[in-house]
Amino acid sequence: MNREEPKVYIPEEAIRGRVRELGRRISKDYARVENLHLVGVLRGSFIFLADLSRALTIPISVDFLALASYEATAAPKAPVRLITDLRTDISGRDVLIIEDIVDTGRTLDFLMSLLASRGPASLKCCALLSKPACRKTAVRIDYLGFEIPDVWAVGYGLDDKERYRALPYIGIPGR
Ligand code: 5GP
Numbered sequence: 001m002n003r004e005e006p007k008v009y010i011p012e013e014a015i016r017g018r019v020r021e022l023g024r025r026i027s028k029d030y031a032r033v034e035n036l037h038l039v040g041v042l043r044g045s046f047i048f049l050a051d052l053s054r055a056l057t058i059p060i061s062v063d064f065l066a067l068a069s070y071e072a073t074a075a076p077k078a079p080v081r082l083i084t085d086l087r088t089d090i091s092g093r094d095v096l097i098i099e100d101i102v103d104t105g106r107t108l109d110f111l112m113s114l115l116a117s118r119g120p121a122s123l124k125c126c127a128l129l130s131k132p133a134c135r136k137t138a139v140r141i142d143y144l145g146f147e148i149p150d151v152w153a154v155g156y157g158l159d160d161k162e163r164y165r166a167l168p169y170i171g172i173p174g175r
């Protein structure tokens with residue numbers, strides 16, 4: 001088993017600074033709403049959501065859902081499947097999806113349609129990472145931490161077969 005630490009790609013301090021900045025921008029943009037409802041996509045977003053939520057200076061509530069991706073070959077028309085749904089009704093609420101990383105865009109596309117169909121007052125997305133070179137479905141990311149190239153990123157919530165989620169930085173594992 002490879003015990004080497006992943007190579008640092010985005011250091012802890014850079015993430016902290018960017019999360020603070022996103023927190024300021026989001027707090028400003030939503031200054032006039034009564035409450036911002038954060039919807040975290042499990043499991044990869046849990047650390048980002050924990051830090052971002054504490055960088056916000058507006059009233060928030062938090063809920064989670066869990067998704068799984070099918071292999072493209074198994075279900076080409078439904079690459080994403082809902083595993084655990086939200087616990088609360090989002091109709092009439094201001095919803096911000098919190099994602100770890102947008103790769104092909106299929107997950108976010110699925111999620112935006114699903115949540116939009118439930119009648120929120122507003123629906124936007126905040127992602128820590130985006131790999132624009134890998135996009136297969138056009139999606140809008142309203143708030144983005146970092147653009148990265150086509151690499152496999154781990155750490156700060158993201159895993160490689162369940163390893164590395166608790167790393168404080170974004171890294172690239174040696175193969
Ligand atoms: P998409 O539907 O945009 O192709 O994929 C989104 C999901 O694939 C992400 O939420 C994440 O779970 C997974 N994913 C895509 N790229 C990476 C990566 O570089 N590292 C990790 N750990 N997960 C990734």
Ligand code: MG
Pocket residue numbers: 041042043044045099100101107
């Ligand atoms: Mg994800």
